[in-house]
Amino acid sequence: MPPRAAALRRLLPTHLHQPATRPAPRWPPPPPQPADKGPLPDPYALLVHDPIDLLSSLWRRAFAHPLASPFPNLSGYASRLDLWLLSYQRACAHATGTFPPRHAVPLPTLHCLLRLRAAALRRHPAFPWGASTHLLLRSPADPPSTVPISRRKLEARFADAPPPFQDRVVQELLLLLLEPVFEPRFSPKSHAFRPGRGPHSAIRSVRSRFAAYLWFVSADLTAVVDGLSPETILSCVQKAVSDRKVLSLLKSALNAPVRPGSVPPPEKDLDGLAKKRLKRKVLRKSRKKKVLNENEPKPDPYWLRLFFGFAPEQACHVPNYGHCGIISPLLANVCLNELDWWMEEKINEYFCPSKHDSIWKEAGDEGCHNPAWPEFVPSAGKEKTRKMDFLRFGSHVLIGIRGPREDAVEIRRQLMEFCERTFGLRPENSMVEIEHITRGIEFLDHVITRRVIYPTLRYTASGGNIVSEKGVGTLLSVTASLQRCIRHFRKLELVKGDRDPEPLPCSPMLYSGQAHTNSQMNKFLETMADWYRYADNRKKIVGFCAYVIRSSLAKLYAARYRLKSRAKVYKIASRDLSRPLRESTRNDAPEYSDLLRMGLVDVIEGVQFARMSLIPSCDYTPFPRNWVPHHELLLQEYIKLQDPKFFCELHKTIKRQEISSPQDDVSKMVWYYKVHGVYDDNRSLMKAKELRNEEVVNGDKQLLLDT
Template sequence: MHRRLAIFCHRILTNSSLFSPRTNTILYNQSNLLNSRNNGFSVFRMFMFTSTQPRRVLDPDDPATLMKEDGVAVCSQMWIENFREPNKTVTNLTGYLRRFELWVLAYQKVSADETGAYLPRSAIQRSALEDLLALRNAVLDNRFKWGARLEFFIKSPKDKTEYESLSKRKIKAILTTTQPAAFQDRIVQEVLFMILEPIYEARFSQKSFAFRPGRNAHTVLRVVRRSFAGYLWYIKGDLSTILDGMKVGMVISALMRDVRDKKVIDLVKAALVTPVITSRVDEGEKKKKKKRKYQKKRVLAEDEPKPDPYWLESFFGFAPEEAEKVPSWGHCGILSPLLANICLDELDHWIEDKIKEFYHPSKNDVIWNSPDGEVEQGNTSWPEFVPTSGPDKTKKIDYIRYGGHILIGIRGPRADAATLRKQLIEFCDKKYLLKLDNESLPIEHITKGIMFLDHVLCRRVVYPTLRYTATGGKIISEKGVGTLLSVTASLKQCIKQFRKLSFLKGDRDPDPQPCFRMFHATQAHTNAQMNKLLSTMVEWYRYADNRKKVVNFFSYIIRGSLSKLYAAKYKLRSRAKVYKIGARNLSRPLKEKKGQSPEYHNLLRMGLVESIDGLQYTRMSLVPETDYTPFPAGWRPDHEKALLEYIRLDDPKTLEEQRSCIREQGLISPQDYVSMLVWNYKRNANIVDQLSTTMIGGNNIRSGKELLLRSNHENYDQSTRDEEDNEERFHAAHML
């Protein structure tokens, strides 16, 4: 049978016109078809292996070939280009939108947010890269739609749902109820954010501090302490309604001031226009759920993120009013805060123009008496102190913005503050269609206190003793008078937040309440949670003048709350008994009873119990001091300083200036500086400042060199004369 099959296959191959006679002969000789011991299927096997395949051509859309550079390097180049030319109108952003490296970087960031673990680029699967490439092509071809619920170009690594096999009821629930932002939407948002952020960060005003990298509420407090000491009147405004949403036309017009790329503008516009589906449940349709007597403990899934711990949730409850609201516009997601800053940037620049227009210096004033307004008199290490010398004649204003809240300081009469407020109301009405009145923009005097970011800004008169050394080394002490700007944490606001979180009750004499949320936790875990809360609050009030007082008050409330909790949990009846057993900081175990269990220290040594950390800051002396580190004028975040320094060093003009400076003024080594300093001090009792020598012209440097050489020659001549005298004495001794 095998022989017949082999002969049949041989006839087919020899009679076929697809093969040449030479090929047939080779196949016949190699397969040895007439041999009865060979299998006939070897002919087909031989035919398969001898068929030639065409050479594979590289696909230009292959994800592996598109990743030519690192995504971080591409982003860095964008930051450098925009900071090098901050006023240039950007017209071609589609080229960056095509860069697949940015899409991979966005996928890594969104995946890290989704799964809680960083995914290296080498660990991304080929299928995920192909889906990501399909998403990029859909965005470039205008096939991408915001807010998709069932059809996705790429899905989350956690999403295992098969949408094709869902029932109609589940599909209806997905389409009609509130759902989190789709994974692909967040990737597109991240790519747009990486493209737009460097463009506008180079253009934003230095007076805005919210939703920007390297700037936070602490920066605002330090700026207030540094620059707002000389102002008498303050205007505090709440424009946070802008963060709730603006008309699409206003947002797009603000965006098009600096960006003229149609693809990017259309993507942002579509994200703003596309409606967000939210579920609406009527009151009558709500089902009343009966509470069980014993609540079943909910078990989290393996890939489900854990909820925020109790201490972090409590800390978020202390967020100031200015930091509570974060904009969320349409499907923009992470782009929303950036778009809000873009819209409010017009207000920042308008007030900056008003600052220049309003400034009128007076030579008789103590501070701000220079024509440009930048040079300040007084002690720069103590900027919150302003010496008093008659009426304030200089007119000046300053301004900061944190999110939708603004603070304007005015040095001058109250009438000027009222005029500025009127102009501000007209500008907001014209630009943002925002109706403001005098009540929403109150004018307060500094002596009454202005609350901003839960810190009270006030001023008090102080009489410091000024000591200085006069001519002849005489120390003179004089009594001075001035005003001191105080930035203190508001205890009233702290009590309000504590009451909101059910930590205490009462206004005049606040009484701590037990935090029953931690009833089922161990003493070690409860103390650890509260210590984290206390450490975070200590850092939050880092720049408050009353840092010790407010943190000690926090510790008192939390310690009283825990003592009441432990008294109820361990049936100790009173806080005094809890403190007696557990000590002042609640570091001793409260459950231990003699004769029923081994000693706590033995169990701790064996690793059978957790170590209990006592509560921190139970005494005011344990609270760290207020941070009074001087805040430099013209401050910038570290990343901006690094960018500007890199751009300056990369500029050929910088190198040419350094060469010309060395050519004109000469170059002095550090050894020469040290020699000049030592010799001038030893011979002339004159200390030469090295830095001033560097900054002065070339003539002085040459004179310094001559002085150094002259002193060296004089020293050499003196040593030569001494040697000659010694030789003469030696010869005279030999002659004797």
């Protein structure tokens, strides 16, 4: 452009020499299309990994560096369609009772999973928790709705509808991702709602570590756990997880409003007449034969429902936060983990050893002074080692203190202040009690107490003399509570009365055969014997359960087969009710042996534990020190073997001790095969050496003969 034209162009107004532009439209631009409405990729191209391998890598990463820093990236795992498909399979197993194979999931369901993944991982707008009208994924148990329904009935149905199936799938995915992150961060002294740490591990820990404690602080923090605010829960989760998408999804689940129908209503206190009416209604419904729908899961068998009725008070309550569902127990453990590590600090501060005491010389000692007999504690002088230990099962805390009662009062006060300071809630005074060991402490339907014993101690002195001395000490006793057992039987309507309980007939099994009824009750008795496995009075409590079950069945059979009394039933069917019973009026019925030979009836099993000698004794196997569940032990061993430094040190140690490693043996075998053309193992190598030695010896003999 010439300079004159350029100068004139600069003098003109700017809007005259600018190129013409298209005017902006007056209507607003269309909103961005959400991710769940766009074109979907091929789901089969995304299913390239094994979900178990993905979760195993996550568990290994979490246990390799448990407390280094918050886990940075969980969105990479959350975006894997393989994990979403596994979550769908687990949710289907809960809804229908069957675990669908991976190849049996149809293509439309995979497309729905893709839409659900996109809706869950986006941050704006948040995931619609509890949305029953805009479903991205339907349950396979939901029947297709083809019948028209009025708007009023539809609103009423939505108001009382349970949480949608898609919420369960998202909860399963969050549980798969968050559980391996928090498991290595939890205290080893916390139990319940954790894999491998249940009531049995808690009872064994009490037997192993709480032998010499005099005062116990028993705290029920259920009200504190139920009243946790979403901000408190998120602040505890953010200490281990820093992924924004996962935190946003969890925050929306905590803050989303919950419909009244998705929360089970509280139990109402009924009067006597209302209880009788409700009992008749339930009994009438249980006697009526029910035909299951096509995809309806089968109900739990009767023996399992009986055993669930024996759940301890500490294990009955399950926390529930918003729309978190099955993640709620994990979140409760995450928050109470702050209490666990605070108690660990208090334990180290409280420890004060004494020279006159025979146990607990160091703070890190778990108290297993005698691993073969951890329940026995020898007596000490007036000055005793001051020590404290604790155990948490869910929201119930048990603290053992070896010291004066003033220390127990101080620990109780500090515990209540810590809950108020950390969680914003102070437990009630009646929920935190102080009890002495001689009065007995109830924990998980077991009573923890002690008794003084005088064992004879024999040892070999100098000179080979065997010395026998009378010792004195206390023995920790963990016994099953018989009163609790009777209460559970009363609640299940199998006995009546407290002091002298009288068995009642087992009416739900009225229309079942003798073989089926006996097998159901045998499963229940086996489960009860396993539940009371670590109780000192295992024989007594299991014998009482067997007596109640046998008497209940005898009354049931007396009513079913029109016999006069239990004695008549025992006379015909024997003590264990293994012989067949039949109505006395039906003489034309075929013999049981003939029906059994033709395969028309099942074999009648006798009711187990009919005699006290058949009941197994208490399992006194010592609890290993620093015990961890089996899966954690395997993880630690695998991580250790994957470390190259550990492997190099192991290889150097083998070389120093002149021990051949398996790799060296394999290389020798391969070399021998290459040289001789014959595969030989170690035995053949030994035989070859023997043959060589024989050849050398024979050669020497021949040389001597020749000379």
